[in-house]
Amino acid sequence: MKREEPSLKRYLNQVDLSADLVVAGGGLSGVCSAITAARQGVKVILVQDRPVLGGNSSSEVRLWILGATSHMGNNNRWAREGGVIDELLVENTYRNPEGNPMILDMILLDKVIQEPNIQLLLNTAIYEVSKKDNDIIESVEAFCSQNSTQYHLSAPLFCDATGDGIVGFLSGAAFRMGAEPREEFNEGMAPTEEYGELLGHSLYFYSKDTGKPVKFVPPSFALNDITEIPRFRNFNANEFGCKLWWVEFGGRLDTVHDTEKIKWELWKVVYGVWNHIKNSGDFPEAENLTLEWVGTIPGKRESRRFEGDYIMTQQDLVAQRKHDDAIAFGGWSIDLHPADGVYSERPGCNQWHSKGIFQIPYRTIYSKNIKNLFLAGRIISVSHVAFGATRVMATCGYIGQAAGMAAAMCVKNGFQPKDLLTAENLKNLQQNLIREGQYIPDFSLADENDLAQKAKLSASSEYQFKGFEQVDLWKSLAIPSAQMFPLKAGKLPVFTVQLHALADTKLEVELRISSKKGNFTPDDTLVQKNVALQKGKQIIEIDFDLALETDDYVYLMFAGNPDVEIGFTEQRLTGVLSVFNSKNKAVSNNGKQVPPAGTGVDEFEFWCPQRRPNGQNLAINISEGQSVFGVKNLLNGIDRPVSQPNAWAADLDDINPSVNLSWKTAQVIKKIDLWFDSDFDHPMESVLMTHPENVMPFCVRDYIIKNDNNEIIYEQKNNYQTRNQVIFEKEITTKNLTIELQHPSGNIPAALFAVRCYADSKNI
Numbered sequence: 065m066k067r068e069e070p071s072l073k074r075y076l077n078q079v080d081l082s083a084d085l086v087v088a089g090g091g092l093s094g095v096c097s098a099i100t101a102a103r104q105g106v107k108v109i110l111v112q113d114r115p116v117l118g119g120n121s122s123s124e125v126r127l128w129i130l131g132a133t134s135h136m137g138n139n140n141r142w143a144r145e146g147g148v149i150d151e152l153l154v155e156n157t158y159r160n161p162e163g164n165p166m167i168l169d170m171i172l173l174d175k176v177i178q179e180p181n182i183q184l185l186l187n188t189a190i191y192e193v194s195k196k197d198n199d200i201i202e203s204v205e206a207f208c209s210q211n212s213t214q215y216h217l218s219a220p221l222f223c224d225a226t227g228d229g230i231v232g233f234l235s236g237a238a239f240r241m242g243a244e245p246r247e248e249f250n251e252g253m254a255p256t257e258e259y260g261e262l263l264g265h266s267l268y269f270y271s272k273d274t275g276k277p278v279k280f281v282p283p284s285f286a287l288n289d290i291t292e293i294p295r296f297r298n299f300n301a302n303e304f305g306c307k308l309w310w311v312e313f314g315g316r317l318d319t320v321h322d323t324e325k326i327k328w329e330l331w332k333v334v335y336g337v338w339n340h341i342k343n344s345g346d347f348p349e350a351e352n353l354t355l356e357w358v359g360t361i362p363g364k365r366e367s368r369r370f371e372g373d374y375i376m377t378q379q380d381l382v383a384q385r386k387h388d389d390a391i392a393f394g395g396w397s398i399d400l401h402p403a404d405g406v407y408s409e410r411p412g413c414n415q416w417h418s419k420g421i422f423q424i425p426y427r428t429i430y431s432k433n434i435k436n437l438f439l440a441g442r443i444i445s446v447s448h449v450a451f452g453a454t455r456v457m458a459t460c461g462y463i464g465q466a467a468g469m470a471a472a473m474c475v476k477n478g479f480q481p482k483d484l485l486t487a488e489n490l491k492n493l494q495q496n497l498i499r500e501g502q503y504i505p506d507f508s509l510a511d512e513n514d515l516a517q518k519a520k521l522s523a524s525s526e527y528q529f530k531g532f533e534q535v536d537l538w539k540s541l542a543i544p545s546a547q548m549f550p551l552k553a554g555k556l557p558v559f560t561v562q563l564h565a566l567a568d569t570k571l572e573v574e575l576r577i578s579s580k581k582g583n584f585t586p587d588d589t590l591v592q593k594n595v596a597l598q599k600g601k602q603i604i605e606i607d608f609d610l611a612l613e614t615d616d617y618v619y620l621m622f623a624g625n626p627d628v629e630i631g632f633t634e635q636r637l638t639g640v641l642s643v644f645n646s647k648n649k650a651v652s653n654n655g656k657q658v659p660p661a662g663t664g665v666d667e668f669e670f671w672c673p674q675r676r677p678n679g680q681n682l683a684i685n686i687s688e689g690q691s692v693f694g695v696k697n698l699l700n701g702i703d704r705p706v707s708q709p710n711a712w713a714a715d716l717d718d719i720n721p722s723v724n725l726s727w728k729t730a731q732v733i734k735k736i737d738l739w740f741d742s743d744f745d746h747p748m749e750s751v752l753m754t755h756p757e758n759v760m761p762f763c764v765r766d767y768i769i770k771n772d773n774n775e776i777i778y779e780q781k782n783n784y785q786t787r788n789q790v791i792f793e794k795e796i797t798t799k800n801l802t803i804e805l806q807h808p809s810g811n812i813p814a815a816l817f818a819v820r821c822y823a824d825s826k827n828i
């Protein structure tokens with residue numbers, strides 16, 4: 065038994081901890097930042113005020129993680145973010161294709177606690193900052209209500225990933241809140257005061273069918289007059305979770321200090337909406353539904369944005385400006401909301417896409433005046449308009465990874481964030497990031513430590529791309545449809561297309577490319593043709609008699625014609641897709657983006673793939689085989705399709721596909737890094753939305769690695785991850801490595817983006 069005499073004052077339990085880096089906030093940006101830094105050998109303290117990780121993606125808020133892929137509803141092909149955020153999304157899709165938010169919590173916790181360099185403090189809120197010399201943070205104070213402990217956390221570097229930027233705010237870092245006037249950055253999308261300057265908070269609910277009638281008695285604080293919500297005419301009793309993004313409020317309040325007030329208003333709306341659905345009599349389909357879950361912590365969209373040495377603006381996104389210090393990319397639309405939220409007569413959001421993904425510069429991810437403070441997540445240095453696009457969670461995670469890697473380089477060299485601004489340090493940062501899977505548009509890896517670069521490389525076969533001729537099904541051409549072809553520069557091949565005309569008709573055919581290399585907006589029409597079709601099945605040959613200036617994707621497009629069916633094949637291939645000019649209202653894709661005058665955004669068509677099990681390729685054959693899957697692609701430093709597939713693929717008839725690396729002299733190898741195709745075009749929404757498959761069909765599942773004695777030195781079965789790091793307990797010495805892979809299925813050849821070999825397993 066413990067007894068204490070009465071006392072005038074008692075003190076909280078006090079714990080002092082120090083590390084190389086304190087990451088404040090365990091949302092996706094904090095998690096990705098902490099894991100990235102920890103894997104580089106940095107001692108990290110990750111402080112999260114909630115009981116689970118994930119921030120807005122956690123089971124406490126339940127937003128689905130999205131990024132540049134935009135639900136597959138824009139023209140950003142193969143644009144899922146790489147590195148740690150990719151690993152998390154692939155893992156979640158594998159373990160949790162049902163999109164259960166509790167499982168995502170579990171996966172995030174699991175990933176973090178597997179990092180020996182991370183000390184995780186859950187339920188611990190940072191509330192105070194101490195500095196030296198005015199511009200250097202020395203320590204932060206945090207309090208855990210669960211163990212009644214006060215933590216004093218000191219480190220040479222801090223990363224603020226708290227959403228509201230508590231560390232930045234308390235340390236005196238320059239920040240902004242509310243929209244910039246249009247003149248400040250000449251942004252056509254800058255909102256008027258009437259539209260509002262801040263995005264509000266939202267609360268979601270989940271409903272569940274119990275199989276028997278359920279009554280609902282609303283709380284006293286539920287909204288009575290549902291007509292106050294203009295959207296009430298369009299309620300859908302079966303919508304829940306992320307589909308309720310429009311239950312938004314607070315854009316005219318202080319979205320930091322009024323958060324509790326905003327939460328009460330949102331509860332009022334949620335229970336009022338549910339009362340209306342259950343008790344108005346207008347929704348008989350809701351008879352058996354019960355409220356399974358209501359959010360208790362509002363999802364916060366916008367509050368403070370901190371200033372770095374550069375502020376990204378609308379033009380960075382729309383013109384896809386290039387930056388020498390690019391460290392990440394974004395690709396969500398500029399997505400602004402009326403500040404009156406659920407009470408506004410306006411559409412709940414105003415989304416305008418860019419023609420492709422855009423770079424995010426390093427100068428936006430550290431404070432301009434606090435010397436040792438990194439910024440990650442939604443608080444980075446962007447204008448209100450640019451924030452509309454950078455704020456989505458996969459982008460936030462990507463930014464977090466860059467901050468984590470930059471912090472690791474600072475720790476290693478005794479630097480502060482701005483010391484990385486030299487050309488050499490920036491190059492190293494970019495190279496270190498790309499090596500870990502962070503695709504940065506217009507940059508590639510040139511790794512002198514990679515022994516594979518010095519090897520003689522060969523493969524048992526190379527897939528010669530000839531299009532597809534096997535017809536497995538016929539589908540209507542009512543929707544404008546296109547097939548993407550990765551082609552080599554030079555004369556275009558002749559295209560052979562299998563068609564079924566239901567009547568004599570004419571078919572409009574076009575050949576397009578993207579006007580900007582690396583984009584997937586087919587906005588440059590090279591040639592148009594009208595093809596006369598007679599009723600019945602037929603094979604037509606189209607010779608455009610044109611030459612392609614550089615290796616690129618071309619789009620063979622067919623205008624919509626309900627009188628025609630076209631042959632599709634079940635064969636799929638890394639870096640090859642069919643796309644359709646259809647609509648995706650969830651991301652404001654109406655087939656064509658036609659912006660109002662003066663907004664400064666582009667007009668263009670959307671051509672997007674369909675989700676599996678649809679999305680088959682069109683059965684179109686080409687006259688000349690294209691050598692676009694050569695083994696050399698394994699060493700080109702780009703690990704996803706961009707303007708070419710950038711992958712080696714084996715011939716499907718090759719019964720034992722393999723890649724061989726040989727050196728003149730024996731090499732000492734500690735680590736082999738393999739990069740597989742986990743379908744970067746798939747958004748892998750983390751919750752609510754279910755996925756028909758938990759392993760991507762292009763991903764090699766089984767492979768073995770052999771040494772120069774033909775001994776198996778590594779075997780992998782049932783792989784589903786993008787990156788496989790093979791780290792040998794003891795270095796191997798060999799003049800030869802053979803990687804034997806199994807085709808993932810009879811319809812899809814084995815493919816690989818990269819193989820890298822290292823003499824040690826240390827990173828930077």
Ligand SMILES: Cc1cc2nc3c(=O)[nH]c(=O)nc-3n(C[C@H](O)[C@H](O)[C@H](O)COP(=O)(O)OP(=O)(O)OC[C@H]3O[C@@H](n4cnc5c(N)ncnc54)[C@H](O)[C@@H]3O)c2cc1C
Nearest residue numbers: 089091113119120130190226227266363364441442455457
């Ligand atoms: C309703 C809504 C819908 C949205 N829709 C989508 C969508 O569909 N897809 C998408 O990707 N994005 C969406 N967004 C945007 C996205 O959720 C946010 O921009 C993103 O979560 C920001 O990431 P973050 O890591 O900066 O912050 P957060 O995800 O908010 O994470 C910050 C973390 O820091 C913690 N923290 C805060 N203060 C402290 C403190 N003092 N001490 C310790 N920890 C602290 C918080 O608890 C939180 O866990 C939406 C946002 C909202 C609100």
